Amino acid sequence: MTTKKLWLTLALVMVSSFAVLIFFGNDIYRKAPPIPDKVVSETGEVLFSGQDIKDGQNVWQSIGGQTVGSIWGHGAYIAPDWTADYLHRESLAMLEVLAVKDGKVYSTLPAEEQLVYKERMKLDLRKNTFDPVQNTITYSDSRAKVSRQLAAYYAKLFMNDPTLSALRKQYAIPEGTIKDPERMRLMAAFFAWSTWVCISERPDGTHVTYTNNWPNDETVGNTPSASLHLWSGFSVLLLLGCIALLVLYHVRNHDNEHIDLPKQDPLRDMKPTPSMKATLKYIWVVSILILVQMLAGIITAHYGVEGQGFYGIPLDKFLPQSISRSWHVQLAIFWIATSWLATGLYMGPAISGYEPRYQQLGVNVLFIALIIVVGGSLTGQWLGVMQKLGLVDNFLWGHQGYEYIELGRIWQILLLVGLILWLGLMMRALLPALRKKDESRHLLTLFIIASIAIAVFYAAGLMYGRQTHLAIAEYWRWWVVHLWVEGFFEVFATVVSAFLFCRLGLLRMQSATIGVLFSTIIFLAGGILGTFHHIYFSATPVAVLALGATFSALEIVPLVLIGYEAYHNYTLSKSTPWIKAYKWPIYCFIAICFWNFLGAGIFGFAINPPIALYYIQGLNTTAVHGHTALFGVYGILGIGLMLFVLRGLYPDHHWNEKLIGTAFWLINIGLLVMVSISMLPIGIMQGIASIQHGYWYARSAEFMQTDTMQTLRWFRVPGDIMLAIGETLLVVFIIGLKTGWSRKGTRN
Numbered sequence: 001m002t003t004k005k006l007w008l009t010l011a012l013v014m015v016s017s018f019a020v021l022i023f024f025g026n027d028i029y030r031k032a033p034p035i036p037d038k039v040v041s042e043t044g045e046v047l048f049s050g051q052d053i054k055d056g057q058n059v060w061q062s063i064g065g066q067t068v069g070s071i072w073g074h075g076a077y078i079a080p081d082w083t084a085d086y087l088h089r090e091s092l093a094m095l096e097v098l099a100v101k102d103g104k105v106y107s108t109l110p111a112e113e114q115l116v117y118k119e120r121m122k123l124d125l126r127k128n129t130f131d132p133v134q135n136t137i138t139y140s141d142s143r144a145k146v147s148r149q150l151a152a153y154y155a156k157l158f159m160n161d162p163t164l165s166a167l168r169k170q171y172a173i174p175e176g177t178i179k180d181p182e183r184m185r186l187m188a189a190f191f192a193w194s195t196w197v198c199i200s201e202r203p204d205g206t207h208v209t210y211t212n213n214w215p216n217d218e219t220v221g222n223t224p225s226a227s228l229h230l231w232s233g234f235s236v237l238l239l240l241g242c243i244a245l246l247v248l249y250h251v252r253n254h255d256n257e258h259i260d261l262p263k264q265d266p267l268r269d270m271k272p273t274p275s276m277k278a279t280l281k282y283i284w285v286v287s288i289l290i291l292v293q294m295l296a297g298i299i300t301a302h303y304g305v306e307g308q309g310f311y312g313i314p315l316d317k318f319l320p321q322s323i324s325r326s327w328h329v330q331l332a333i334f335w336i337a338t339s340w341l342a343t344g345l346y347m348g349p350a351i352s353g354y355e356p357r358y359q360q361l362g363v364n365v366l367f368i369a370l371i372i373v374v375g376g377s378l379t380g381q382w383l384g385v386m387q388k389l390g391l392v393d394n395f396l397w398g399h400q401g402y403e404y405i406e407l408g409r410i411w412q413i414l415l416l417v418g419l420i421l422w423l424g425l426m427m428r429a430l431l432p433a434l435r436k437k438d439e440s441r442h443l444l445t446l447f448i449i450a451s452i453a454i455a456v457f458y459a460a461g462l463m464y465g466r467q468t469h470l471a472i473a474e475y476w477r478w479w480v481v482h483l484w485v486e487g488f489f490e491v492f493a494t495v496v497s498a499f500l501f502c503r504l505g506l507l508r509m510q511s512a513t514i515g516v517l518f519s520t521i522i523f524l525a526g527g528i529l530g531t532f533h534h535i536y537f538s539a540t541p542v543a544v545l546a547l548g549a550t551f552s553a554l555e556i557v558p559l560v561l562i563g564y565e566a567y568h569n570y571t572l573s574k575s576t577p578w579i580k581a582y583k584w585p586i587y588c589f590i591a592i593c594f595w596n597f598l599g600a601g602i603f604g605f606a607i608n609p610p611i612a613l614y615y616i617q618g619l620n621t622t623a624v625h626g627h628t629a630l631f632g633v634y635g636i637l638g639i640g641l642m643l644f645v646l647r648g649l650y651p652d653h654h655w656n657e658k659l660i661g662t663a664f665w666l667i668n669i670g671l672l673v674m675v676s677i678s679m680l681p682i683g684i685m686q687g688i689a690s691i692q693h694g695y696w697y698a699r700s701a702e703f704m705q706t707d708t709m710q711t712l713r714w715f716r717v718p719g720d721i722m723l724a725i726g727e728t729l730l731v732v733f734i735i736g737l738k739t740g741w742s743r744k745g746t747r748n
Contacts, residue, residue: 003442003510006517013521017528024532024544025475032471033197033210033539037135039189041144048189050135054467056190058391059183062384063158064322065401067329068173069699071194072211072538073617074474075403076325078304079171080699081618084215086150086195088696091220093146094121101142122221126209128200137196151188158184169307170701172321179387194470197539198222212545214537214614215695224614227542231549232611239553239605246522246557250564262505265578268747272649273349275359275429280649281367282342283642286335287731289374293331294727298720299324305713326381326399326406332630333404333485334374339638340489341366341422343496344451346645348429351444351499356428363425369418376414377407384408395466402473404481405461416458423455442513443502446520447495453488460484471539482531485634490527491520493637497589500644504582506572519558526554533608537617545610552608559601566593581747582647584660588640591668592633599628615690619698621683624675632671639667639730646737653743660733660742666726674719682712 035054039047048056060071069079098117099106106117129138139147156164157171158178168175178184197210199220206225213222302310303321345363349355383389384398397408405412426448433444460479464472498516501507532540532548573579573586603625607613616622643660685708690698697703736742 003513003517006514006521007442010517010521010524013525014528017524020529020547021531024541024547027543028475028535028540029472031541032469033200034130034132034135034137035193035469036130036137039137039139039193041139042141045144047139047144047147048185048192052186052189053193055391056186056188056193057470058395058466059178059187060190061401062183062387062389062391062394062399063177063187063401064320064326064385064399065406066403067322067325067401067406068177069171070618071470072198072474073214074534074538075618076321077618077620077623077699078321078704079173080701081215081695082191083195083198084217084694084696084699086191087198087215087220087222088217088694089150089153090143090146090195091121091125091217093149094124094142097142097145098124118219125199125220126201128203130200130203147192150192151185154188154191155181155184158187167701170705172303172307172316174308174316174320177320177387206542208542210539211537212542212610212614214617216615216690217694217696219694224611227545228610228614231546232609235549235553235609238550239556242554242557261576262578263576265581266505267350267503267648268578268651270350270648270651272346273355273359275355275363275425276346276349277649278360278363278367279342279346279645282338282345282370283646283734285367285371286339286342286638286642287734289331289335289338290727291731293328293335294724296324296328296331298724300328301713301716301720305710320385322385322399323382326385327378329404330377330381330406331374332635334370336630336634336638338370339642340454340492341370343641343645344422344426345429346648347496347499348426350503350648351440352430352433354429354432359425359429362421366418366421366425369414369421373407373411373415373418377411380408380411381406392466402477404485405477409462409466412458412461416455416462419455419458423451426451439509439513440502443495443498443509443516446491446513446516447499450488450492450495454484454492457484457488471535474535474538475540478531478534482534483528485630487524487527487531489634490523493592493634494519494523496641497637500585501572504579506575506579522558523555526551526557530555533613536610536613549608549610553605556601556605556608559597566590569593581654582644583657584655584664585640585644585647587664588636588643591636591664592640594668595628595632595636595671599625599632603628615695616683616687619683619686619690620679621687624679624683627671627679628675636667642734646734650737650743652747654745654747656733656736656742656744659729659736663726663729663733666722666729668726670719670722670724670726672719673722674716676719678712678714678716678719681715682709685709685712 035050038049041047065071066075069075069085070077070081071083073081075081095106095114095117098120099109106114109117124140124143130136131138155161157168158173159181160175165175178187198215199209199222201207201209208225208227209222212228213225216222216224299310299315299319300321303316303324308314308316345366349359380389380397381399384394389398395408396410399406400408400412407415430444430448434441434448458480460476460483463476463479494516498507498512502509502512529547529551532544533552534548536545536548569586569590573583573590579586603621607616607621607625686698686703689703703709733742
C-alpha cells in the first residue's frame, strides 16, 4: 500500500471513529439515568432532593472518590464497591422489613415462604418509579425505611462510631473520614441514588437495569443480560477473524530488506544544543518522582493488610490510603509524561539541527510550570481529603475524586497550558525539518500529529463540571484515560521509536513510515471506539456495550505480531559493534513488546469481553492489567527514552553495564513476580467468588480478610522488593552519569 493511501485510510479511520464516539456520547447524555428533583416515600415524605444527590457526589469526591472503594466498579480495591455493598445490604434489610410488616421474622421462615418475600423484594427494588412529569422518584414505605437505616449505617462507618472500628480498619478508612453530619447525609443520598441506578429497570421494557444488570447479585435479579453473551461471543469471533487477516497481510507484504549499516554511530558526533542539555533536569525530576511514587505504592499496598497503619505507625491519621493511592497513580502519570516531554524537547533540535531563539528559556519555563503543577496538585489532594476545603474549593484546588485525573480543576487547566507550551516548543524546533519535504516528512508529520493529540486531548478532562452527572463525567474521564494515556501516547511511542532507529541508520525511513502508518491505522481502528469497553456498566445504553465489545477486540489484533517486533529489536541490538552503546534503551523497547503482549494483550483481553467484565470489573484482575500495561509498557518506554536522551547527553563514555543491567532486570522481573504470585491469584479468587456468590461478596471484608487472601497480599513483598531495588539502582545510575560512577571508560 502506498504512503498516500495509508494517509487517506488513517484520516478515514480517525474521522469516522470520532464521529461514532461523539454520536453515541450524545446518546449517553440523552439516556442518562434521571436525577430527580426529589426522592419521596409513598406517604409523601421527602427523603432527599436532587441537589442533595449532586452535593453528595461532591462529598464523595472530596474524601477521595474512586480512591476509597468504587462506584459502578471504577475505583480502588481495598474498600468495597459502594453501589454493590449498598444494594446487597438494601436487599437483606428489605426482606426483614417486608416480613415484619406481616408480623414475621424472615430468618425463621421456611425456605418456601422466604422465596415469596424474595420475589416481593425484587419487584419492589427493580420497579422504575421515576415520574418524568413530576420529576420524582418514589420509594415504597418499606424501601424508605431501609434507606434511613442504611444512611445511619454509613454515617457510623465513615464517621467515628466505635462499633464499626474493626470494619473501618479492614476497609482502610480512617476514623472521622467525614466529620460533618450534614456532609454524611448528602453522601448517603448519593449512595442511595447511584444504587437505585443499578437496580432500576430501564423504561424501555427490556427488563435490564440502567447499568445493564450490573453488579451481579442473583438475590435482586441482577444476572447477565442476553446482550452481554451475544456481544462477548461476537468480540471473540471478530478477534480471531481479524488476527487471520493481519497474519495474511504480514505474510504477503513482509520482506527482509537489506540495510547497509553505518560503520560508526551516526549520532556520535552530534553536539547537544543548550535546550537539549536543559532537558537533563527533567530526567532528574523524573528520578525523584519514580522513588516517591514507589514509596506511595508500598504504603498503599500495605494498607491492604494493616488497614490503618504502616508496621504499627498510625499513618492514616496524616496520610490515609486515599492519599497514598492518589499520589501513587498521579505520580506515575507525571513521571511517565515528563520523561516523554523531555524526549520530545530533546528530539526537536536533534531532528532539525536547528535551535530556535529562546528555546532554552522556554524549556526552563516549562520545567518550572511542571514543578508547580506537580507540587500544587499533590498538596491540594491532601488538603481536600483531609476535609480542609469546601466542596467548591475542593473541586478547583483539591481532589476531584476521579481515578487518573484526581488533581483539582485549576491544576488540570495549568497542566493543559503546560502541554500546549510543550507543543509550541516542539513545533518551532521542528519547522525547518518540515520545510525540507524529504523522505522523513511523513514520519515527522505523524510525530507532530501525535504530539498535538497529546497536548489537545487532555482537554477532554475539562468537559465535565463539578456537579455533572456521573455517567457523563465517566464518558469524558475515559477520553483522558483511554484516548490520551492509552491511545495517542501509544502512537507517539511508535513514532518516536521508529525515529530513533532511523536516526541510528538501522531502519530505512520509507519502510519505517509505512510500518508506523499501518500500525497506527490498525491500533486506532480499534482503540478510539474501544474507549467504550470501560463504560459498559456506567449507566450507558446497550449500543455502547455492543460497540465497546466489538472494537476493544480489535485493540488486541496488532499485538499478535508483537513477538516479531521484539525479535526484530533484539537483532538490531546485535547488528553492529557500535550499537552496544544503545543496548539498554533497545532492551527497554524489547521489554515493552513483552509487556504489551502480556499486560495489554493477554491481561487486557481477559477482562475486556462484556461477560468477563460483568463479573470481574474492579477486582484485582483490573489492577494486574493496570500495572502491567501502564508501568510495563508506558513506564518502561519512558525509562528507555530517558536512557536514549542520556546517551546523547553523555556521548563520550561507556556505561556501567552491571549497574544499569541489574536495574533493568530487577524492574522487569520484580513486576512479573508481583503480579503473578500475588495480584493475579487474588483477582482469580475474587472472580470465582463473584461468579459463585455475587460481586458484593468478592469485594467484601468477609472474603478479602480471610487468611488465604491476606497471605496472597503478603506474597507481593518479594516482587515489590525487587522492583523497588531496581528503580533505586536506576536512579543511582542516572545520578552516577553526572558524578562519574556510572561512566566506564571512553568511547572510540
